[in-house]
Amino acid sequence: MTFTPEDQAMMSRALELAARGRDTSTPNPSVGCVIAKGGRIIGEGWHAKAGEPHAEAAALAACSESPAGATAYVTLEPCSHTRPHRGPCADALVGARVARVVAALEDPNREVQGRGFQRLREAGIATEVGLLAGEAEEAHLGFLHRMRTGRPWMRLKCAASIDGRIALANGESQWITSEAARRDVHLLRRRSCAMLTGIGTVLRDDPELTVRHVECSRQPRRVVIDSRLDLPLAAKILRGEPPIVFTVSGDVGKRKQLEALGAEVVQAPIDPAKPGKTDLVAIARQLGDRGFNEVTVETGARLNGSLLESGVVDEIVLYLAPMIIGDTGQGLFAIPELTRLDQALRPKLVDSRAVGEDWRFTMRFAR
Numbered sequence: 001m002t003f004t005p006e007d008q009a010m011m012s013r014a015l016e017l018a019a020r021g022r023d024t025s026t027p028n029p030s031v032g033c034v035i036a037k038g039g040r041i042i043g044e045g046w047h048a049k050a051g052e053p054h055a056e057a058a059a060l061a062a063c064s065e066s067p068a069g070a071t072a073y074v075t076l077e078p079c080s081h082t083r084p085h086r087g088p089c090a091d092a093l094v095g096a097r098v099a100r101v102v103a104a105l106e107d108p109n110r111e112v113q114g115r116g117f118q119r120l121r122e123a124g125i126a127t128e129v130g131l132l133a134g135e136a137e138e139a140h141l142g143f144l145h146r147m148r149t150g151r152p153w154m155r156l157k158c159a160a161s162i163d164g165r166i167a168l169a170n171g172e173s174q175w176i177t178s179e180a181a182r183r184d185v186h187l188l189r190r191r192s193c194a195m196l197t198g199i200g201t202v203l204r205d206d207p208e209l210t211v212r213h214v215e216c217s218r219q220p221r222r223v224v225i226d227s228r229l230d231l232p233l234a235a236k237i238l239r240g241e242p243p244i245v246f247t248v249s250g251d252v253g254k255r256k257q258l259e260a261l262g263a264e265v266v267q268a269p270i271d272p273a274k275p276g277k278t279d280l281v282a283i284a285r286q287l288g289d290r291g292f293n294e295v296t297v298e299t300g301a302r303l304n305g306s307l308l309e310s311g312v313v314d315e316i317v318l319y320l321a322p323m324i325i326g327d328t329g330q331g332l333f334a335i336p337e338l339t340r341l342d343q344a345l346r347p348k349l350v351d352s353r354a355v356g357e358d359w360r361f362t363m364r365f366a367r
Helices: 005-020 055-061 089-095 115-122 133-139 141-149 179-191 199-205 252-260 280-289 301-310
Strands: 032-037 040-046 071-074 100-103 126-129 153-161 165-167 194-198 221-225 244-247 264-267 294-297 315-321 348-355 358-364
Touching: 005 032, 005 040, 005 055, 005 071, 005 100, 005 133, 032 055, 040 055, 055 071, 055 089, 089 115, 100 115, 115 126, 133 141, 141 153, 153 179, 153 301, 179 294, 179 315, 179 348, 179 358, 194 199, 194 301, 199 221, 199 301, 221 280, 252 264, 280 301, 294 301
Parallel strands: 071 100, 100 126, 153 294, 153 315, 194 221, 194 294, 221 244, 244 264
Antiparallel strands: 032 040, 032 071, 153 165, 315 358, 348 358
16 A cells, blocks of 8 residues: 555644553543545544543544545544444545545454544545554554454653662662753653552552653552561551552451552452462453553562563663662562573663663563
């Protein structure tokens, strides 16, 4: 299928629009749409928030002239299912009498998955798919992953010295990385639907896990994995929007105390291979069931290692500071000893860049 330079430019603009809703559209995808006629943009829109108009409806409403005969460029297949108080976007495009729809990707959501394209074609609208598909995969990363696997895109955020240490032997870790790197981390938090940590990090660092250093209109939900319900009642993570606490503990008294402070305490399945520990794969699926598209993990070596072992980690974002702590410092990942190098986990480096005085490496696992 051949797309023109004009098609390329219009879809690039649609992807720019999609980025505007990336931090707020969850659990929906942050779709962008451009309506063009005679080489001119006559309307454009994006999906800003669940419950608000989808990108296609917003773009049609913004048209400066009739969209009849126009081309609609959309970053994801137009939806075909009826939502509360809103009809399918495919029907809206049919009703607007557009002549052509160009989509970057088919929607893997089982409620859509080709049905939007089918509706358009049945109405005689030319439909093409695949333009800037790679860029659209990245733009809709978390949503697509959740639709395909049933769990969120799970990102481990780590900060370490150049010799791979996240803290001194006594636990001191503030601050290994620069202010610029810490601000960059808050950009990651802002795009996340949830921030996940373990009880060890809460007891050691008492983190808030909120977005503070950049402008933010939607705080991510905080999630704590706390097998024995050791969460202190004065912990900062209990302030603000109530966190979700996953546990295998049967301590009814402590549960009631946490719930009185607003926390949602969830009884998690026990890991059959690790008695007394939560089943991390099951927790990942429960987070997916809640509509979380992207989850960023900020925790210590033990939970980092357990998440890697469980196979639910998709991405590691590692900030390395020009600092040497020494081999008595705490490491990044607590995993069982390897006896051969071919047993090592090998994520693929997809990006590296300087952030202030530090370096940020983004690595992903092939599934």
